[in-house]
Amino acid sequence: xxxxxxxxxxxxxxxxxxxxxxxxxxxxxxxxxxxxxxxxxxxxxxxxxxxxxxxxxxxxxxxxxxxxxxxxxxxxxxxxxxxxxxxxxxxxxxxxxxxxxxxxxxxxxxxxxxxxxxxxxxxxxxxxxxxxxxxxxxxxxxxxxxxxxxxxxxxxxxxxxxxxxxxxxxxxxxxxxxxxxxxxxxxxxxxxxxxxxxxxxxxxxxxxxxxxxxxxxxxxxxxxxxxxxxxxxxxxxxxxxxxxxxxxxxxxxxxxxxxxxxxxxxxxxxxxxxxxxxxxxxxxxxxxxxxxxxxxxxxxxxxxxxxxxxxxxxxxxxxxxxxxxxxxxxxxxxxxxxxxxxxxxxxxxxxxxxxxxxxxxxxxxxxxxxxxxx
Amino acid sequence: xxxxxxxxxxxxxxxxxxxxxxxxxxxxxxxxxxxxxxxxxxxxxxxxxxxxxxxxxxxxxxxxxxxxxxxxxxxxxxxxxxxxxxxxxxxxxxxxxxxxxxxxxxxxxxxxxxxxxxxxxxxxxxxxxxxxxxxxxxxxxxxxxxxxxxxxxxxxxxxxxxxxxxxxxxxxxxxxxxxxxxxxxxxxxxxxxxxxxx
Numbered sequence: 001x002x003x004x005x006x007x008x009x010x011x012x013x014x015x016x017x018x019x020x021x022x023x024x025x026x027x028x029x030x031x032x033x034x035x036x037x038x039x040x041x042x043x044x045x046x047x048x049x050x051x052x053x054x055x056x057x058x059x060x061x062x063x064x065x066x067x068x069x070x071x072x073x074x075x076x077x078x079x080x081x082x083x084x085x086x087x088x089x090x091x092x093x094x095x096x097x098x099x100x101x102x103x104x105x106x107x108x109x110x111x112x113x114x115x116x117x118x119x120x121x122x123x124x125x126x127x128x129x130x131x132x133x134x135x136x137x138x139x140x141x142x143x144x145x146x147x148x149x150x151x152x153x154x155x156x157x158x159x160x161x162x163x164x165x166x167x168x169x170x171x172x173x174x175x176x177x178x179x180x181x182x183x184x185x186x187x188x189x190x191x192x193x194x195x196x197x198x199x200x201x202x203x204x205x206x207x208x209x210x211x212x213x214x215x216x217x218x219x220x221x222x223x224x225x226x227x228x229x230x231x232x233x234x235x236x237x238x239x240x241x242x243x244x245x246x247x248x249x250x251x252x253x254x255x256x257x258x259x260x261x262x263x264x265x266x267x268x269x270x271x272x273x274x275x276x277x278x279x280x281x282x283x284x285x286x287x288x289x290x291x292x293x294x295x296x297x298x299x300x301x302x303x304x305x306x307x308x309x310x311x312x313x314x315x316x317x318x319x320x321x322x323x324x325x326x327x328x329x330x331x332x333x334x335x336x337x338x339x340x341x342x343x344x345x346x347x348x349x350x351x352x353x354x355x356x357x358x359x360x361x362x363x364x365x366x367x368x369x370x371x372x373x374x
Numbered sequence: 375x376x377x378x379x380x381x382x383x384x385x386x387x388x389x390x391x392x393x394x395x396x397x398x399x400x401x402x403x404x405x406x407x408x409x410x411x412x413x414x415x416x417x418x419x420x421x422x423x424x425x426x427x428x429x430x431x432x433x434x435x436x437x438x439x440x441x442x443x444x445x446x447x448x449x450x451x452x453x454x455x456x457x458x459x460x461x462x463x464x465x466x467x468x469x470x471x472x473x474x475x476x477x478x479x480x481x482x483x484x485x486x487x488x489x490x491x492x493x494x495x496x497x498x499x500x501x502x503x504x505x506x507x508x509x510x511x512x513x514x515x516x517x518x519x520x521x522x523x524x525x526x527x528x529x530x531x532x533x534x535x536x537x538x539x540x541x542x543x544x545x546x547x548x549x550x551x552x553x554x555x556x557x558x559x560x561x562x563x564x565x566x567x568x569x570x571x572x
Contacts, residue, residue: 018394022401066413090440091433360443360543361561369542373422374443 045072050129057135061253064138071129071372073156076122078115079163088161088234088358099164108167112174117184119160119177120193122237123353124186126157127197130239133351137241137371152242154367156374159358161234168233177355197353234358236374240366241351242326326350417493419447420456420480423539424496427458427478430548431500431555439549446539447480456482458537458546459489459571460505460557475499478507478557484536484571502555509537511562513570531561534570538562 049071056067075094077085080101084094097118099111127133137153162168181193189196245253326349356362363370414422423444430442448454460478461468469479469486481488481495489495510531537546537559549556 018398022394022398026401063409066409068413086438087440090438091429360541360545364541364543367542370445373445374543 045074046125046129053130053135053137057131057137061138069155069371071155071157073372073374074122074125074158076118076158076160077163078111078118078160080165083163083165085161085163085234087163088159101165103167108170109174111164111171112176113180115160115162115171115175116177116180119235119237119355120180120184121186122158122160123181123355124193124196126155126237126239127353129157130155130241130351130353132196133199133241136243138243151368152240152366153371154238154240154369155371156236156238156363156367157353158237159234159374160237161358172233235355236358236363237353237355238363238367239351239353242349244349326352416447416449416456416482417496419445420482421496423447423458424478424480424498427480427546427548427557428498428500431478431550434548434550436550436552439547442546442548444539444544444546446542446544448539451540451542454538454540456480456539457484457569457571458507458539458557459484459535460500460507460555461486462502462504464503465505469495469497471497472499476502476505476555478505478555480539484569500555502550503553504555506554506556507535507537507558508556509534509559509562509570511538511570512564513567514564515567532570534565534572536569536571538565538569540565 049069052068052070056064056069059067075089075092076097077083077089077094078097078099079085081098084096097114099114100107102108130137162171164171178194181197183192185192186196354366356366358374363374426442426444430440434440446454447456458478458480461472461476463474463476467486468477469489471477471490471492472479477497477499479489479495479497483494489497510533513532513534537544537557541563544559544562547556547558547560549558
């Protein structure tokens with residue numbers, strides 16, 4: 001008798017537990033939504049982005065591409081008093097950093113140091129926001145199944161514009177960003193910026209295109225010279241990551257996907273009435289054993305081989321692309337280094353934070369599909 | 375009597391179970407729909423482009439210029455059919471929805487027809503007598519057998535009266551004069567001849 005009462009009580013508890021669970025999940029979702037939507041200001045934007053990055057990275061791979069990132073490009077204007085980098089940011093929310101309007105080597109050098117400080121801070125902010133290279137981000141779930149070659153994930157974290165009434169070239173020539181990253185530490189940290197960005201265990205690196213500051217790249221074409229000297233210069237801090245899959249990983253993922261589908265089929269068939277199971281099973285075996293069925297099975301086998309070759313070619317392409325993207329980086333001693341010579345397996349992919357000239361054609365070289373609007 | 379009570383209890387718990395299952399399935403379907411619609415459509419992206427262009431144009435004074443970096447509204451930019459186009463208030467062939475104003479439009483296709491349909495085009499009124507939208511590029515035609523024929527003018531580039539949104543990132547230069555608004559794109563990716571508005 002006592003046993004029966006316990007059984008009934010247990011059965012009565014089930015709906016209540018379910019309701020509680022549903023309410024808890026709903027409450028959590030509402031709380032998360034409120035947290036994200038009410039977060040305002042600089043810290044709010046930073047936290048909202050970091051939270052969305054964590055959410056995306058912890059979402060199952062198959063749906064990760066559908067999870068949007070709540071990240072805005074930070075806009076910093078390094079300019080003289082009264083200059084708001086309108087040529088770059090007209091009508092946009094900016095963070096203004098004032099530099100002294102002056103001439104002479106020492107003064108220009110001070111402005112250059114300011115640029116280095118801002119750029120380094122923004123690189124670190126970006127690095128931290130994106131999970132320090134430890135979170136795997138994908139553009140497409142197909143990459144994990146080898147159905148598409150790996151493309152890099154990228155985020156334009158910050159745009160830094162200089163508005164110095166025609167003295168931009170002079171100022172940028174004095175910028176030594178790798179030197180600054182090598183010799184300075186982020187606030188409250190014991191390691192230098194470069195040491196922070198460089199972690200061989202997770203293939204994480206920093207890269208600064210020195211040529212961008214020293215004339216050979218961004219000043220290569222006449223239009224750019226006119227544009228910069230008259231209108232100001234602009235740079236972007238971008239975070240990129242490429243994760244090519246190995247043959248073993250693709251096989252594992254395919255196996256998991258296959259197991260999920262088979263499991264789903266098994267669950268569905270378990271619910272079908274036995275008469276239907278019998279009819280479907282009989283028909284299937286008759287079709288499979290007929291000449292037409294054998295022909296179809298043969299075609300399927302050939303298809304599987306072709307698919308295998310296709311997947312293998314995608315994996316090879318991904319590794320080549322990764323080697324291209326990760327080929328050169330700045331090591332923790334501040335030297336530009338070829339990744340392969342540094343003993344790094346570039347085919348495994350990498351995460352990088354880099355400063356490049358802000359020009360759509362230049363950025364697309366590193367960032368085919370930016371994850372946020374610049 | 376006891377038997378009926380037992381039946382009532384069972385019915386009640388079954389009924390509650392069914393109701394909870396329906397609510398749970400409903401929540402799942404709703405969550406799935408919401409999750410699916412998290413990704414903005416091409417139209418939403420195009421609307422954002424039109425909005426960002428409009429807000430940039432509004433803050434410019436006569437004689438000012440600025441750059442607006444645009445992301446292609448399409449997932450595959452290479453095959454994207456969306457374009458930026460513009461018409462001055464007295465220019466013939468304007469979409470009727472611009473009424474008697476100058477306007478810039480972001481449309482899925484070329485010409486006023488694509489922009490006239492509110493499902494395929496987004497138009498914004500601009501305060502300028504004349505609007506000049508131009509893109510310098512190189513064009514080609516696809517021929518039979520996979521060959522292509524390229525058209526190159528003396529200057530090397532052709533100028534189209536539209537900005538094709540066929541690249542992941544596009545730097546559109548906006549220049550505002552007293553009576554004229556110019557939106558331009560230099561050295562765009564190659565496009566097919568029929569994708570160039572003349």
